[in-house]
Amino acid sequence: MIKIAVDAMGGDYAPKEQVEGAVLAIRMIDDIEITLYGDEVEIRKYLKSDERITIVQSEGVIGMGEKDPIYAIRNNRKSSMALALSSVKTGDNDAVVSSGATQALIAGAHILIGRMKPMKRTAIAPLIPNVKGTNTIILDAGGNIDIKPEFMVQQAYFAKVYAQEVLKIVDPKIGLLNIGSEPGKGRELDKEVSILFEQNKNINFIGNVEPKEIMDPPCDIIISDGFTMNIAMKTIEGTAKGLGKMLKQELKKGFFGKIGMLLSARNLRNFKHRLAPEDIGGAMIYGLKGVVVKAQGSSHNIGFYNGIRQAAIIVREDVLKKVKTIIESDVL
Amino acid sequence: MIKIAVDAMGGDYAPKEQVEGAVLAIRMIDDIEITLYGDEVEIRKYLKSDERITIVQSEGVIGMGEKDPIYAIRNNRKSSMALALSSVKTGDNDAVVSSGATQALIAGAHILIGRMKPMKRTAIAPLIPNVKGTNTIILDAGGNIDIKPEFMVQQAYFAKVYAQEVLKIVDPKIGLLNIGSEPGKGRELDKEVSILFEQNKNINFIGNVEPKEIMDPPCDIIISDGFTMNIAMKTIEGTAKGLGKMLKQELKKGFFGKIGMLLSARNLRNFKHRLAPEDIGGAMIYGLKGVVVKAQGSSHNIGFYNGIRQAAIIVREDVLKKVKTIIESDVL
Numbered sequence: 001m002i003k004i005a006v007d008a009m010g011g012d013y014a015p016k017e018q019v020e021g022a023v024l025a026i027r028m029i030d031d032i033e034i035t036l037y038g039d040e041v042e043i044r045k046y047l048k049s050d051e052r053i054t055i056v057q058s059e060g061v062i063g064m065g066e067k068d069p070i071y072a073i074r075n076n077r078k079s080s081m082a083l084a085l086s087s088v089k090t091g092d093n094d095a096v097v098s099s100g101a102t103q104a105l106i107a108g109a110h111i112l113i114g115r116m117k118p119m120k121r122t123a124i125a126p127l128i129p130n131v132k133g134t135n136t137i138i139l140d141a142g143g144n145i146d147i148k149p150e151f152m153v154q155q156a157y158f159a160k161v162y163a164q165e166v167l168k169i170v171d172p173k174i175g176l177l178n179i180g181s182e183p184g185k186g187r188e189l190d191k192e193v194s195i196l197f198e199q200n201k202n203i204n205f206i207g208n209v210e211p212k213e214i215m216d217p218p219c220d221i222i223i224s225d226g227f228t229m230n231i232a233m234k235t236i237e238g239t240a241k242g243l244g245k246m247l248k249q250e251l252k253k254g255f256f257g258k259i260g261m262l263l264s265a266r267n268l269r270n271f272k273h274r275l276a277p278e279d280i281g282g283a284m285i286y287g288l289k290g291v292v293v294k295a296q297g298s299s300h301n302i303g304f305y306n307g308i309r310q311a312a313i314i315v316r317e318d319v320l321k322k323v324k325t326i327i328e329s330d331v332l
Numbered sequence: 333m334i335k336i337a338v339d340a341m342g343g344d345y346a347p348k349e350q351v352e353g354a355v356l357a358i359r360m361i362d363d364i365e366i367t368l369y370g371d372e373v374e375i376r377k378y379l380k381s382d383e384r385i386t387i388v389q390s391e392g393v394i395g396m397g398e399k400d401p402i403y404a405i406r407n408n409r410k411s412s413m414a415l416a417l418s419s420v421k422t423g424d425n426d427a428v429v430s431s432g433a434t435q436a437l438i439a440g441a442h443i444l445i446g447r448m449k450p451m452k453r454t455a456i457a458p459l460i461p462n463v464k465g466t467n468t469i470i471l472d473a474g475g476n477i478d479i480k481p482e483f484m485v486q487q488a489y490f491a492k493v494y495a496q497e498v499l500k501i502v503d504p505k506i507g508l509l510n511i512g513s514e515p516g517k518g519r520e521l522d523k524e525v526s527i528l529f530e531q532n533k534n535i536n537f538i539g540n541v542e543p544k545e546i547m548d549p550p551c552d553i554i555i556s557d558g559f560t561m562n563i564a565m566k567t568i569e570g571t572a573k574g575l576g577k578m579l580k581q582e583l584k585k586g587f588f589g590k591i592g593m594l595l596s597a598r599n600l601r602n603f604k605h606r607l608a609p610e611d612i613g614g615a616m617i618y619g620l621k622g623v624v625v626k627a628q629g630s631s632h633n634i635g636f637y638n639g640i641r642q643a644a645i646i647v648r649e650d651v652l653k654k655v656k657t658i659i660e661s662d663v664l
Contacts, residue, residue, distance in 0.1 A: 131577045145519050179562040187477050187559055211566035215574020227519055228563055230511040234543035235564045239571035242547020245463045247579075250603040257599040263592030264583055271582040 001033045001052075002315045004308055005093040008038030009061040009080035010100020012298050015039065018099065019046035021295075021304025025312075026052050028305070032312050035093060037080040058083050062104045064297055069104035074111065081105065085112040088290035095291035095311040097282065099299045106142060109285055109292045116320065118327040119287035121151045123226070124294065125159060126283035128236065131216040137163055141233050141283065144226035149192040152223060156203050157326045158286040159221045165317035166310065173219035175209030177232060183207060189225060202326060211235075244272075282307035284314065286323075291315055333365045333384075334647045336640055337425040340370030341393040341412035342432020344630050347371070350431065351378035353627075353636025357644075358384050360637070364644050367425060369412040390415050394436045396629055401436035406443065413437065417444040420622035427623035427643040429614065431631045438474060441617055441624045448652065450659040451619035453483045455558070456626065457491060458615035460568065463548040469495055469504075473565050473615065476558035481524040484555060488535050489658045490618040491553045497649035498642065505551035507541030509564060515539060521557060534658060543567075576604075614639035616646065618655075623647055 006022050008015040015038050022034045023046075035054045036043055043055055058080040066072045076082060081100045085108050087093040098105050106122065115122060123140035130136050137159050144151075156174055163172035176193060178186045183194060185208055197205035206219050211232055214222065224232070251261045261268075282295040282303075291314045295307035314320075338354050340347040347370050354366045355378075367386045368375055375387055390412040398404045408414060413432045417440050419425040430437050438454065447454060455472035462468050469491050476483075488506055495504035508525060510518045515526060517540055529537035538551050543564055546554065556564070583593045593600075614627040614635075623646045627639035646652075 129578075131574050177563065179559060179566070210570075211563050212570040212573065214567055214570040216570075216577070227511060228560070231509065231543050231560055231563055232567045234511070235546055235567040236571045238542075238544040238546040238548075239568045240575060241544065242463050243572060243575055245548070246461075247603055250599045251596055253599050253602070256595045260592045260595030260597075260599070263588045264596060265592075267582045267585050267589040267592070270585070271579050 002031055002095070002312050003033050003035070003093040004311055004315075005084040005087045005096045006034055006036050006308070007081045007084040007096065007098035007100055008036040008043055009058065010064075010098045010105075010297075011295070011304075012064060012099075013300065014061075014099070015042050016046050017300045018304050019043055020301035021299070021308060022053060023047065023049075024301055024305040025308040029309060029312055031316070032308070034308070035084075035087065037084040037087075056083060056087075062100050062108075064101055066101050066104060069101045070107040072101075073104040073108040081108055082112060085109055085292070088292070089113050094315045095293065097293045097295060097304070097307045097311050099282075099295040099297050099304060099307070101297070102294060103143075105292065105294055106285060109288050109290075113288050113290040113292065116287055116289050116324065118324060119154050119158070121147060121155070122285055122287035123155045123158070124283050124285050125162065126233070128215070128233075135167070136214075136217055136219075137167070137221040138229060138233060139221070139223055139286065140226040141229050142226050142285070147189075147225050149189060149196050152193050152225070153196050153200060153203070153330075154327055155286060156197065156221070156223055157330075158323050159223065160203065161319055161323045161326065162284065162286075162314075163220050165319050165322065166313045167220070169220050171204050172221055173204050173206045174221040174223060175206050175217060175219035177211060177214075177222050177224035177228060178208035179210070181208050181210050202330070282310055284310070289320075291320065334363055334427070334644050335365050335367070335425045336643055336647075337416040337419045337428045338366055338368050338640070339413045339416040339428065339430035339432055340368040340375055341390065342396075342430045342437075342629075343627070343636070344396060344431075345632065346393075346431070347374050348378050349632045350636050351375055352633035353631070353640060354385065355379065355381075356633055356637040357640040361641060361644055363648070364640070366640070367416075367419065369416040369419075388415060388419075394432050394440075396433055398433050398436060401433045402439040404433075405436040405440035413440055414444060417441055417622075417624070420624070421445050426647045427625065429625045429627060429636070429639045429643050431614075431627035431629050431636060431639070433629070434626060435475075437624065437626055438617060441620050441622075445620050445622040445624065448619055448621050448656065450656060451486050451490070453479060453487070454617055454619035455487045455490070456615050456617050457494065458565070460547070460565075467499070468546075468549055468551075469499070469553040470561060470565065471553070471555055471618065472558040473561050474558050474617070479521075479557050481521060481528050484525050484557070485528050485532060485535070485662075486659055487618060488529065488553070488555055489662070490655050491555065492535065493651055493655045493658065494616060494618075494646075495552050497651050497654065498645045499552070501552050503536050504553055505536050505538045506553040506555060507538050507549060507551035509543060509546075509554050509556040509560060510540035511542070513540050513542050534662070614642055616642070621652075623652065
């Protein structure tokens with residue numbers, strides 16, 4: 001049995017969507033057991049059966065709008081997030097899924113689980129939808145503002161193993177996010193990383209990827225430092241939001257427009273769905289001693305279920321061990 | 333009379349759209365004269381009247397797909413772009429408008445016109461549409477990969493004067509593109525720039541702007557270094573393209589969907605228009621001794637006309653002199 005710790009209190013709609021997501025996961029996936037960390041009374045409201053589900057009472061919650069999330073997780077060791085993370089450290093569980101505040105989760109994971117030995121930096125790798133209808137791995141969406149080229153090689157290895165084992169992609173292709181497609185573009189970091197990737201026979205490097213290809217990329221994995229990828233990720237979000245508003249403003253203009261919009265309502269909803277982080281699942285934090293999956297804060301039950309499903313695959317395929325092997329066999 | 337040099341041969345649809353754009357500008361704007369640089373025979377095909385329009389024959393074109401655009405402009409001094417740029421240096425014209433290759437235009441402007449004395453770096457500042465229905469100034473979309481904080485202050489001054497004089501915004505607000513909205517976020521550069529902006533009474537600094545607000549920003553100007561802004565700009569482009577494709581894929585599904593899409597066709601076209609660089613106009617290159625406006629390579633006549641209109645306003649309002657005054661009065 002794969003044992004999964006669920007932070008039932010983290011997220012915009014906790015604990016309802018988290019508990020429902022866990023119940024869905026139990027129904028859909030045979031080889032998992034779930035421990036829900038949170039307020040038992042609240043959790044019970046949404047839990048009909050205890051089949052393969054245990055509840056562990058926590059005290060306090062790391063809020064989504066926490067001013068200082070790192071302080072919060074440090075000083076709230078009995079919060080649902082902290083207890084869930086610790087349970088992986090002690091071996092009680094194999095993986096954690098949380099849709100709580102990202103920074104608190106990263107900091108908590110560092111403090112309570114720790115970094116995997118050979119990896120020098122952690123990274124967060126969300127999935128984003130692409131035009132082909134599949135997902136692209138994007139990293140580092142985390143906080144590595146200053147990073148050495150060698151550390152990005154390790155992160156590329158991790159993404160490769162993840163793509164192979166979890167997304168079942170054969171020989172995954174990796175591209176470097178850059179301002180031009182020609183070799184030699186970008187900052188010193190980009191130039192150095194390009195050379196390291198180029199020379200590395202473990203990495204199927206396709207070269208630079210321009211952000212204008214970000215939703216229809218010629219590769220399975222797009223990598224950059226934490227600052228740049230954060231800018232790109234949040235620009236996607238901002239553009240999608242902005243275009244959505246503008247589309248609505250335009251579509252409802254005029255008589256035919258209004259009727260057209262009514263008839264298109266279902267398809268417009270599907271379109272929105274296709275972009276919802278919901279249906280894509282969570283972001284894995286690379287580089288820890290345990291499996292930590294961050295589901296979107298705005299996750300509903302399906303989104304949270306997808307995070308659990310992902311975590312189960314990561315454990316089942318022994319991703320961490322495979323990453324360790326590839327990094328350790330490497331002479332950096 | 334304001335004298336404007338038009339590079340008639342640069343752009344995806346040159347010279348047709350450039351000449352038509354120039355003709356439109358002559359019809360709409362009373363106080364301008366235009367000199368078209370290009371192939372006279374080709375230009376004549378689209379030119380019905382010579383009213384306030386002169387043609388200067390050029391030799392060769394800087395191609396849009398030029399492998400080495402900087403080499404091309406250096407070694408093709410009789411090209412339409414080079415002649416147009418030189419005409420501003422000699423004083424024959426007050427401004428240049430070109431939709432030719434961006435890199436060639438920047439390099440050519442440096443070589444043939446030169447940098448404005450007190451400005452240490454040039455920058456390119458396009459306009460992007462926002463949810464409010466106005467435009468936001470974005471800079472630097474150019475090539476300043478490594479830039480000093482003080483130079484970004486100069487660029488902020490330029491953007492401020494541009495926003496006041498050309499976009500007629502009173503006391504324009506400026507925000508720094510960053511990965512978080514709280515002070516102290518980002519790289520060393522961002523922290524230093526924030527402090528300089530904060531302390532500068534000439535800059536109405538509103539703090540960090542997250543890219544998720546990029547199409548609905550709380551300010552009129554968004555600034556960052558050339559690498560970061562390039563990533564953001566191209567991510568907007570990529571997201572818009574990707575979402576457009578996905579929207580189409582979804583909208584045409586099913587019977588009602590198809591009818592709805594037909595009825596919405598006009599509004600969808602308007603939506604597309606609203607995003608077209610066309611209707612927004614050109615990007616100004618800040619920091620030169622002359623006025624250089626880059627219209628989008630894919631500009632049609634309206635887009636090119638908008639570039640000319642912008643250039644005329646910049647000259648009429650004496651933007652360069654006003655920028656010089658504010659920079660020179662400043663103790664850096």
